[in-house]
Amino acid sequence: MLPYATDGEVEAALGRTMTWAEAAWFRYSAATPDYCLNCHHIIIFLVVYTLAPLPLALLDLWAPAITLPYKLQPRVQLSPADFIRCYVHTVRVFLLAMGPVQLLSYPAVKMVGIWTGLPLPSVGKTVAQMVVYLLVDDYLGYWLHRLMHTKWGYEKIHHVHHEFMAPIGYVGPYAHWADELIFGIPPFIGPALVPCHMTTFWLWSVIRHLALMDAHIGFDFPLNPTKFIPFYGGAPHHDYHHRVGGKSKCNFSTVFTFCDYLYGTAEGYRYHKASLAKGRCNS
Numbered sequence: 439m440l441p442y443a444t445d446g447e448v449e450a451a452l453g454r455t456m457t458w459a460e461a462a463w464f465r466y467s468a469a470t471p472d473y474c475l476n477c478h479h480i481i482i483f484l485v486v487y488t489l490a491p492l493p494l495a496l497l498d499l500w501a502p503a504i505t506l507p508y509k510l511q512p513r514v515q516l517s518p519a520d521f522i523r524c525y526v527h528t529v530r531v532f533l534l535a536m537g538p539v540q541l542l543s544y545p546a547v548k549m550v551g552i553w554t555g556l557p558l559p560s561v562g563k564t565v566a567q568m569v570v571y572l573l574v575d576d577y578l579g580y581w582l583h584r585l586m587h588t589k590w591g592y593e594k595i596h597h598v599h600h601e602f603m604a605p606i607g608y609v610g611p612y613a614h615w616a617d618e619l620i621f622g623i624p625p626f627i628g629p630a631l632v633p634c635h636m637t638t639f640w641l642w643s644v645i646r647h648l649a650l651m652d653a654h655i656g657f658d659f660p661l662n663p664t665k666f667i668p669f670y671g672g673a674p675h676h677d678y679h680h681r682v683g684g685k686s687k688c689n690f691s692t693v694f695t696f697c698d699y700l701y702g703t704a705e706g707y708r709y710h711k712a713s714l715a716k717g718r719c720n721s
Contacts, residue, residue, distance in 0.1 A: 440468045440555060452557055460558050463637065472554050475636050476544045479643050480537060483611075486647045487528065491607025494655060495521055498606070508657045510677040514604035524608045535615040536622060546626075551633030559635050571628030571642050572649075572693060578624035580697040583690040586617065592684050595620075605680045610650035653692045654680075669694040678707050 442448045448464055449455055456464065467475060498505050499518055506512055559567075586596035598614040611618070625646050629639055652663065653676040664672040671691055675698075679689035688706040691697045698704040 440464060442468065448556060456556070457558070460556055463558060464556065467554060467636075472548070472636075473544045475554055476547050477540060478640060480533075480540050482640060482643050483532060483536075483647060484529070486644055487532075487608070487611065487651070488525075490648060491610075491651050491655070494607060494657070505657060508659050510656050510658055510673060511604040511681060516602075516604070516606060520602075521606065521608060524602065524606070524612050528608065528612045531613065531615050531618055532611065535618045539619070539622065547639075550630040552629060552636060552639055553633070554636045559638060564634075564638050564641065567628075567632055567634050567638055568642060568645060570632050571625070572645075574628040574631065575624045575646065576691060576693045577697060578627060579621065579693075580691050580701075582620060582624065583692070584703070586620070587684070587686060587690070597684060600680060600683050603680055603683055605654040605656050605677060607651040607655045609680075610647070610654040649693050669696050671695040671698075675707065678710055682706070 440448075442451065442464070445456065445461065445464065448460075452460075494505070498516075499521070502515060585591050592600075595614045595616045599609070599612060599617060602609045602612065613621070625642070629642065634642070652672055655673045656677055658664075658674050662672055662674070664670050664674060671689070671694060675689055675695055676692055679686050682688075686706075688703045689695075689698055690703055695704065698707070
């Protein structure tokens with residue numbers, strides 16, 4: 439909740455006129471408690487998870503001939519019931535496991551220094567923070583993912599996520615409730631190390647959810663981000679991890695690929711790509 443009643447008070451405190459973004463933020467947040475602003479993460483997840491994978495899911499169900507040339511596992515065609523089961527399970531687990539965490543997390547958010555006031559951060563600062571958060575989350579997530587592929591971790595927890603050997607966008611957060619809690623830790627470490635504005639925290643939540651879903655879409659389109667962003671793994675990289683399943687010893691990264699190359703967990707995927715390239719050359 440901002441300690442200002444009017445635009446004039448804000449601009450007097452800033453010593454300048456508010457930008458349009460700052461004016462919009464002031465109108466939206468001035469009378470809203472910071473606790474409620476933090477709880478927006480629940481709404482953000484539900485909106486992004488519901489809408490982001492939907493167009494491709496509908497296209498895959500209603501016009502599979504269009505998407506087939508780009509499908510990474512073309513022999514697998516999921517039914518509408520599979521999509522619905524995945525969606526319902528994920529939303530239920532999120533609300534029951536992560537929902538309470540989100541509702542109770544504000545003291546920690548406040549303690550690490552995430553703020554809601556004005557001025558808003560610059561675009562450059564926001565971009566720099568996003569890069570830091572992605573790198574921290576990817577590195578920690580890599581090691582947690584490897585831990586979940588130990589015999590105990592996989593059999594007790596992580597096998598639920600691998601029920602879909604040919605993933606779709608909705609599979610990204612599909613998991614055991616313990617998986618949800620464990621993999622919910624790395625995304626918070628970056629903002630804890632480099633505190634940000636609440637709007638940046640929201641943006642980070644959106645970007646992370648989108649990256650997770652993109653890694654699971656199951657397609658390799660011509661404009662795939664992997665072709666433009668260095669070390670970005672995307673769907674081709676992570677789809678192979680799902681194809682191998684519980685026996686997988688490679689491709690534990692879900693965003694970038696450098697950890698897999700640094701720590702020797704990329705060999706299987708390298709061999710797979712080489713085999714595909716050899717097959718194309720011989721055909």
